[in-house]
Amino acid sequence: MILGLGSNAMKRREFITLLGGAAASWPLAARTQQLAMPVVGILNSAGDKWVAAFRKGLSDEGRVEGRNVAIELQSTEQYAEVPSLAAELVQRQVAVIAALGGPAATAAKAATATIPIVFSVGGDPVELGLVPNINRPGRNITGVTFFAKQLLQKQVGILHDLLPKALVFGALINPNNWRHQGDAEEVQAAARTLGLELHVANAGSEHDLEAAFAGLVQRHAQALIIAGDAFFFRIGTRLVELAERHSLPAIFSTRELVDAGGLMSYAASLAAAHRQAGVYVGRVLKGDKPGDLPIEQPSKFELVINLKTAKALRLEIPATLLAIADEVIE
Structure with missing residues (x-):
């Protein structure tokens, strides 16, 4: 939706896995399975409230954080920081980038042409230059719009x-x-x-x-x-x-x-839009190609x-x- 700068800048980096001090005692097979979990990178410029809705959509597709998926959250209110956070996720070689908000979507697209990207934005994705076509976005990107x-x-x-x-x-x-x-x-x-x-x-x-x-x-x-x-x-x-x-x-x-x-x-419901972004990420993790998934639009x-x-x-x-x-x- 989306840009806006508050007077109190906030930058959070959160990486969630089950690896901890107790991992040293785990069987080798368990540790290998943990390391093999796909990592979803959330690039968030839309506000923390919508991350919970995204997680709900991801879980609706059977991806439970800490069990069969890990999440790395890069969140900021300073939009000038978004490109560097996108670069960090690319360097981390996450399985999918969930770009929540317009600045995040633009930065993610600029950062990679290979890692799948699922965005949620308030504008027209074609007009914003994110995709060439609503029905078949093509390449490595798809997402949700709520047409603010x-x-x-x-x-x-x-x-x-x-x-x-x-x-x-x-x-x-x-x-x-x-x-x-x-x-x-x-x-x-x-x-x-x-x-x-x-x-x-x-x-x-x-x-x-x-x-x-x-x-x-x-x-x-x-x-x-x-x-x-x-x-x-x-x-x-x-x-x-x-x-x-x-x-x-x-x-x-x-x-x-x-x-x-x-x-x-x-x-439109912003919570529903961000939840649908989570659903799309779940589908990509199951093997769907982002470019074949049409841009989701509000039905109401x-x-x-x-x-x-x-x-x-x-x-x-x-x-x-x-x-x-x-x-x-x-």
Whole structure:
């Protein structure tokens, strides 16, 4: 989804196997079997929350960590570090690279043309240059998309249905996100179609948030679209608080932030997307060729509305929106 830099950089390296001090007493055959376990390298730029969903998909394919698969996790919030982490996984000669997030997918593809790669991204993989074709990606790469960019125009329309008299909308975008220009163009195109005035605010770190929201308020924004972004997800509760403090009805790109108190979201399930990436890695370990596996796309997008937040904002949700909502949080 996906770029975003927090003010507190984090870099974790985690390599999990069953080899330990007690291994010296194991029979030679057991140690040989352990060493032969395939290693899955996770290159993660999407946020730690989604790693658990990936592991679930891997286990659904019969790959149990520590029993018949080992996992090496390279995770960072600093996107400039992603290429070097990809190179480490290639040097380690892992069996498969699971690239979670747009920066991870790009770095993995640049790092190897031979090790199988399974990605999960929020953009169009063809448009992003990851694969030439959705149905037959070819070569050593396949994956999952949840089309975060393509949802932005629909999100503008939903906010317009909520506030049909509003004339000025705002959009919050992370300028460090590799999709930021495309995201801005999508929102602007939707706003023009509806005859709306749109102001884009950029926030690439937590230090930028106060100024970004203050600028939108000064420009009389009456509603807010928050673009899908890994950094925005990590600081989601802060975004929810700022939207409430400034009385800005906001639509998010993940339902988890509506659970946290956001007003509404329209999106595919990110957990399901990352789980499917794990399933694909399991299939590759069974012998499937990545290039023969079509890019998985969402089968459903969900509208989730938080009525408690609507009440706090003194908003009445139109019956038409309630009727099409997939979930209404009371």
